Amino acid sequence: MQRRKLGIDLEVSALGLGCMGMSEFYGPRDDEQAMRVLEQAVGMGVDFFDTADMYGPHHNEELIGRFLATHRPKVQIATKFGIVRKPGEYRRSIDNSPQYARQCCEASLRRLGIDQVDLYYVHRIDPSHPIEDTMAGLARLVQEGKIARIGLCEVSAATLRRAHAVHPVAVVQTEYSLWTRDVEAEVLPTCRELGIGLVAYSPLGRGFLTGRFQDGTPFEEGDFRASLPRFQPENIASNRSLVDVITALAVRKACTTAQIALAWLLAQGDDIVPIPGTRRIAHLQDNLGALSVRLEPGDLAELSRAVVALPVAGERYTEEGMKGVNV
Numbered sequence: 241m242q243r244r245k246l247g248i249d250l251e252v253s254a255l256g257l258g259c260m261g262m263s264e265f266y267g268p269r270d271d272e273q274a275m276r277v278l279e280q281a282v283g284m285g286v287d288f289f290d291t292a293d294m295y296g297p298h299h300n301e302e303l304i305g306r307f308l309a310t311h312r313p314k315v316q317i318a319t320k321f322g323i324v325r326k327p328g329e330y331r332r333s334i335d336n337s338p339q340y341a342r343q344c345c346e347a348s349l350r351r352l353g354i355d356q357v358d359l360y361y362v363h364r365i366d367p368s369h370p371i372e373d374t375m376a377g378l379a380r381l382v383q384e385g386k387i388a389r390i391g392l393c394e395v396s397a398a399t400l401r402r403a404h405a406v407h408p409v410a411v412v413q414t415e416y417s418l419w420t421r422d423v424e425a426e427v428l429p430t431c432r433e434l435g436i437g438l439v440a441y442s443p444l445g446r447g448f449l450t451g452r453f454q455d456g457t458p459f460e461e462g463d464f465r466a467s468l469p470r471f472q473p474e475n476i477a478s479n480r481s482l483v484d485v486i487t488a489l490a491v492r493k494a495c496t497t498a499q500i501a502l503a504w505l506l507a508q509g510d511d512i513v514p515i516p517g518t519r520r521i522a523h524l525q526d527n528l529g530a531l532s533v534r535l536e537p538g539d540l541a542e543l544s545r546a547v548v549a550l551p552v553a554g555e556r557y558t559e560e561g562m563k564g565v566n567v
């Protein structure tokens with residue numbers, strides 16, 4: 241397994257595993273199947289699992305906790321706090337207070353059955369709460385050994401600088417893929433300047449960049465993509481053009497569309513670790529195959545040209561969701 245360094249001292253497999261979909265958002269869950277995927281991932285050398293307290297709440301951390309009971313030394317765990325959600329409700333609010341961080345961290349440690357979280361993220365930034373206060377609270381959790389490192393999700397470059405001045409930020413996690421490249425403008429250069437790693441979430445465009453969505457593809461019960469602008473039928477039809485370019489390249493490289501999407505991200509820098517999510521062993525194997533796909537400069541240029549020529553139709557979140565990014 242190829243390895244990558246994130247920030248100063250976190251070294252992980254070049255591809256991590258996004259565990260969110262094993263609990264909700266993309267259709268029904270199957271715990272036994274999920275456990276087999278986790279087992280297989282570790283067997284194939286993946287040692288970086290991504291979860292959050294609000295996935296399922298709190299099903300995803302409990303699932304990972306079951307796995308960690310026998311596999312803790314083999315995996316580095318990233319989890320998150322800050323989005324407040326009640327079980328059974330999608331409605332949410334944000335709380336970045338140190339008191340809430342402590343309460344959530346202790347609850348996550350209990351659910352995961354571990355005594356230290358390897359990477360603890362603020363899931364969404366509350367613009368009305370000073371980031372300095374949040375970081376000071378998280379720094380105390382580092383001193384106490386409850387968390388090893390601090391990460392921030394969907395943070396703006398300006399907030400990142402303020403946060404990093406209080407305590408080193410190890411990782412920024414943001415959506416990054418062939419159809420979501422806003423991070424390249426300011427956040428990624430700032431990470432590079434400050435020595436912060438980047439974890440790319442939804443690297444497969446929530447499945448869209450694998451080619452599995454046609455404009456008439458039905459969504460399963462509980463699939464939240466049905467509410468996302470990019471997945472509305474008219475936008476799917478338009479966004480298929482980008483997938484067609486990716487698929488044509490995949491045919492020429494004798495690999496899969498998903499592998500091209502991940503290989504492109506891996507080629508954007510050694511400081512980037514994509515965390516594709518899956519509930520299926522076949523997809524896990526497909527995704528890890530991306531590590532063997534070598535994109536030449538001409539291939540990368542072809543993809544870049546396509547992204548510029550074929551602007552994505554629809555935002556990546558709803559209007560409300562967009563308020564939580566680049567904060």
Ligand SMILES: NC(=O)c1ccc[n+]([C@@H]2O[C@H](COP(=O)([O-])OP(=O)(O)OC[C@H]3O[C@@H](n4cnc5c(N)ncnc54)[C@H](OP(=O)(O)O)[C@@H]3O)[C@@H](O)[C@H]2O)c1
Pocket residue numbers: 257258259260261266290291363393394413414440441442443444445446447448450452498515516517518519520522523524526527
């Ligand atoms: N910080 C944040 O705010 C945030 C937000 C979103 C996600 N995340 C994290 O990032 C992780 C990954 O993102 P994501 O799950 O949203 O999106 P993703 O990895 O881009 O895509 C996941 C979707 O693609 C499908 N898929 C995966 N591999 C495939 C393949 N080889 N061929 C065809 N389909 C494939 C999955 O379905 P199957 O399950 O059927 O394989 C699932 O529907 C999440 O699990 C979560 O941990 C973080």
